[in-house]
Amino acid sequence: MPAEPTEVQVRPGVEADLAALTDxxxxxxxxxxxxxxTVAFTPEERRPWLLSHPEDGPHRLKVAVAADSQAILGYATSxxxxxxxxxxxxxxxxxxxxxxxxGRGVGTLLYKALFEALAEEDLHRAYAGIxxxxxxxxxxxxxxxxxxxGTYREVGRKFGRYWDVAWYEKDL
Structure with a gap:
């Protein structure tokens, strides 16, 4: 795994993050x-999504922030x-x-924190559609x-064309 960027902190997502996460x-x-x-969301429309990811339990939201500016660099969810x-x-x-x-290791930091948090939960598998x-x-x-x-072929249509989605699985 790439070296962890020291300027990035990962923490649970909070209500104050909603606008940046929506952006x-x-x-x-x-x-x-x-x-x-296919249609952009307002922060208010995304609020139920945020609230469905509490700080504990199997459905989590981890946020990566720049240590100096506190700018949100990304997020990971289960x-x-x-x-x-x-x-x-x-x-x-x-x-x-x-x-x-x-390309800065932020995704790696987010998944590392997410999977560490999920290790304490009664979970068996994680899935990702790409x-x-x-x-x-x-x-x-x-x-x-x-x-x-496996891959679902041409399962979604966006921007006037069809897209495939590859599905991945991980033991937890």
Missing amino acids: IYNHYVQSTPITFD SAFRAKPAYGTSVEVTVYLAPDAG AQPNEASVRLHERFGFRHL
Whole structure:
């Protein structure tokens, strides 16, 4: 794993982060196929998402901040994989970085903190869906022990074309 940037701190997400987290997510909504949302959100529309990730439990939100400025560099979440009760020991995980925060080890720090927090929970598997192509995300997930399960071909349509999603799994 790359050396940890000393200028980055990872902590649980809080209400005061909502606007910045929404801005980061909206970048991906408006500019990339990484998320299949197609319309930008207001912070108020994203509030239920934030509140669904408390500081403890299996559904977490970790935020990376620059130590000097406290600017939010990105976030990682674990969320419900599916709504049915038998899926309760599985989570879907994801990382979103601010547009200028890539390639600095921030994603690695976020996942390290997230998986350390989840180690104390009654969880069995983590899953990640990665819209293709996205080599940086594939490398990050493989670095954390995720293995490719399969690919849904042309499962989402955005920006006038179809996109594949590769699915990855990790034992917890």
